[in-house]
Amino acid sequence: MPDPATADLRHPAAHRPGQADPDWAAARRVLVVRPDNVGDVLMTGPVFRALRAAAPAATLDLLASPAGAAAAALLPEVDGVVTASVSWQQLDVVAGDDPDAALVDDLAARGYDTAVVLTSFSQSPWPAAEVLRRAGVPVRVGMSKEFGGGLLTHWVPAPPDAEHQVDRMLGLLAAVGVPSRGVELAVRIPDDAATPLAVVGARYAVVAPGASCPSRRWPAERFAAVVQGLAEDGLTVVVSGTDREAELVAAVAGEVGVPIAGGLGLGDLASLLAGAEVVVANNSGGVHLADAVRAPVVELFAGTDTVDQYRPRSTRAEVLTRPVACAPCRQLVCPFDQECLAVTPAEVLAAARRLRSVAVSVAG
Incomplete structure (x- = not known):
């Protein structure tokens, strides 16, 4: 009998051995999904830094909430922002049969070939993954504890809950072939910034x-x-x-x-x-x-x-x-x-x- 302490007991659908990493060098339009608050977006800076090095020819966009979108302008590696109030981040019941339909159409029109879904330990990537699947994004990367079928093409098992958010996000990238370029936060202060x-x-x-x-x-x-x-x-x-x-x-x-x-x-x-x-x-x-x-x-x-x-x-x-x-x-x-x-x-x-x-x- 295999030793339970060393046996691979991950779900068989999670980051399967032998699964090919995305071809980052060939990526042309990459979407990073983080529809949270300003601080969460600022902590994606190391993610964009790593992706810029791995996919130098790609356009790197961020899917952000209205609150978080303002932070994207301070991140040097972000090329564009898709701003949306996504259904899976709302506290109340969202009205309508398909509240994310307009977002699906918008993402489909933009033609992303790769998406990376970033989450905290208490969030699920699966609603975002379904929106991306419907939008026709062929490579969908995310991290999760729970099973969500085939909505993610690259499902990475989650680390311990207590891991720092930056380390968690960089760990997701490392699992799919994107090395870290440092954990430090950094922003670009606009030349026209006004201070009192x-x-x-x-x-x-x-x-x-x-x-x-x-x-x-x-x-x-x-x-x-x-x-x-x-x-x-x-x-x-x-x-x-x-x-x-x-x-x-x-x-x-x-x-x-x-x-x-x-x-x-x-x-x-x-x-x-x-x-x-x-x-x-x-x-x-x-x-x-x-x-x-x-x-x-x-x-x-x-x-x-x-x-x-x-x-x-x-x-x-x-x-x-x-x-x-x-x-x-x-x-x-x-x-x-x-x-x-x-x-x-x-x-x-x-x-x-x-x-x-x-x-x-x-x-x-």
Whole structure:
């Protein structure tokens, strides 16, 4: 009897031994599917870098959500973007018999010969694979734990759930013949990026108190205390957010911060973060953008996800969280008291000062 510890117990349809890898050198139109948020798209940078080296003659496009599409313009290797609100990323029941019909027609008209479906550990590639099959994309690559028939032409078994998202995506590529070109995040700051540097001055910090859902947001009053402490350290403190976060931004800025709610595109924000002595933010796209421009970052990480899957690795960073039994919960609103974010302003200020190499003791 074969040793169960060494036997290949993968599903027989998954990445079959002897299966030929896609001919990347011959690829002409490649679509990368990642219809998620800004941070998820920013983390695809190493994927596009690897694909550009493997398929130098190909056009590399990204299928992105409306929220994530803005990040694509900052990735140097992305040639074009297909923006869609796909059915498999909606929280509510999608109306209509075929909500992705228009997307199928659009993809078919673009004539992709290869598609790579990127997912987190809790997402399935199979709905995207079916859309791609219907659109006539002949090579469809994805990663999954569960069986989905023949919808993927190259089905790669999933790694352990805790693997970093960048490593997960690069592992998918490596399994189909695309070597890594490095795990570091990188973005291209537009030449016309506008930043409020005249207001900010030479030495400043950026505090970003927003997040995609309430369960990820550290309390506003604690952010305000951090703004006060950074200002006492002699920094101008810019508090940034979207126009919908104007009330939150104003509350956190108080009398000492510089509130900027809306008015900055993602390229503008990248330019702003690049010059900051430190960035303080929730687990959000802002953290990944800071990571990509090498700004030191203190991240307040809620228990909605697992830290090691999303930890900043391209810059100096400290991730502050509390271990809790209910994590990772993936809840939009915490049903408890956000014990995972029971971090004090003093701890955040201490982390920020360590990253700035400023020997300042924190009272209390």
